[in-house]
Amino acid sequence: MRRLYWWREALTVLVLYEVYSAVRNLSEGSTRQALHHARQLMHWQHMIGLNHEATLQSWALHSKPLIVFLNYVYGSLHFIITAGAVIWLYRRHPGDYPRWRNTLALTTVLALIGFVFWPLMPPRLLPAQYGFVDTLAKYKTFWSFDSGAINKISNQYAAMPSLHFGWSLFCASSLAPRLRRRPAQVAAALYPLLTLAAIVLTANHYFLDAAGGALVFLTGYALSRRFTRPGPVVTDPDEAAPEPVTPPARPAGAAEGEAFSLPLRFRPLH
Numbered sequence: 001m002r003r004l005y006w007w008r009e010a011l012t013v014l015v016l017y018e019v020y021s022a023v024r025n026l027s028e029g030s031t032r033q034a035l036h037h038a039r040q041l042m043h044w045q046h047m048i049g050l051n052h053e054a055t056l057q058s059w060a061l062h063s064k065p066l067i068v069f070l071n072y073v074y075g076s077l078h079f080i081i082t083a084g085a086v087i088w089l090y091r092r093h094p095g096d097y098p099r100w101r102n103t104l105a106l107t108t109v110l111a112l113i114g115f116v117f118w119p120l121m122p123p124r125l126l127p128a129q130y131g132f133v134d135t136l137a138k139y140k141t142f143w144s145f146d147s148g149a150i151n152k153i154s155n156q157y158a159a160m161p162s163l164h165f166g167w168s169l170f171c172a173s174s175l176a177p178r179l180r181r182r183p184a185q186v187a188a189a190l191y192p193l194l195t196l197a198a199i200v201l202t203a204n205h206y207f208l209d210a211a212g213g214a215l216v217f218l219t220g221y222a223l224s225r226r227f228t229r230p231g232p233v234v235t236d237p238d239e240a241a242p243e244p245v246t247p248p249a250r251p252a253g254a255a256e257g258e259a260f261s262l263p264l265r266f267r268p269l270h
Helices: 006-026 031-048 053-060 064-092 097-117 148-153 163-175 182-201 207-227
Strands: none
Touching (some): 031 207, 053 064, 053 182, 182 207
16 A cells, blocks of 8 residues: 655655746846736736726725734735645645645646746736735734845736645645535635735735636646555555455354354344
8 A cells, every 4th residue: 555654755855846936036027028927817807897806995995903814814824724724634634635736736736837828917016006005014913025045035016826825725625525614615715815805905916817827726636636546545654444244143052054054132112
C-alpha cells in the first residue's frame, strides 16, 4: 500500500512554493503594459455590466471596521485557511488528499501562467481619477504592499487570475462535503463569497479576476481528477489492519464438518 509521509509532502509544498514565488516575482510586467490591460479589462466589464468595483468600495469605506477586517482576510486569512485545509485533508482524508493536493498545485501553476503573460494593474494602483483607495495603505494591518520588504519582492501586477479566489474555491470544495457539523459546512461553502468581498472591496482585484480564478481552479480540478491516483486509506504505519473474525468454536461432541448453529431466542409476538 502506498503511504503518505508528512515530511515528503511538506518538502514538496515548500519547493513548489519557492519556485512559484521566484517566477511570479521575477516576471513583473511594465507599468505601461499593466495599465493598458487594466483599461482593457474594465472596458470588457463595462460591456457586460460588471464594472462596479469603485462604487462598491465607496460604500464599504463608510465602515472602517469592515475594511480593516477585509484587509486581514486578504492579507493573512487566505493563507491560514488554505494551509489548514491541506493539513486537515492529509490527516483526516488521506484517500482524497493526493487529488486535492494536485488540484491546488495545478491551480497555482495555471495562475502563474496568467501572471507571466498578462500583467494587470490592480484597482488600487490605478490613477486617482478612477476613484479607488488602497485600503492596506490607508488602514495599516500587519503588513502592506508599501512596506519595504514586501514592496521589493511582491509582483504588484499579478492580478489576473485571482489566486485568492481560486484558493477559496479549493477550500470550499474540499472541506464542505467532508465536514460533519452543519455550521462548519455552511461556513466553508460561503468562504468564497467572503474572499470575493475582500479582493474587490480592498481594491486588489476586479470581478473578472475572480472569474479567472474560478477558471484555473476548475481546470486544475479536472486535470487532477484525470491523472491522480487515490491515496492510501491508512496513513499511520502503526495503525493495524482489522483482526480477522474468528468463527465460533464447534460444540463439544460435534463431528468434523458437522453443521451447527448458535442458539436463538424468540420472543412471542403480542
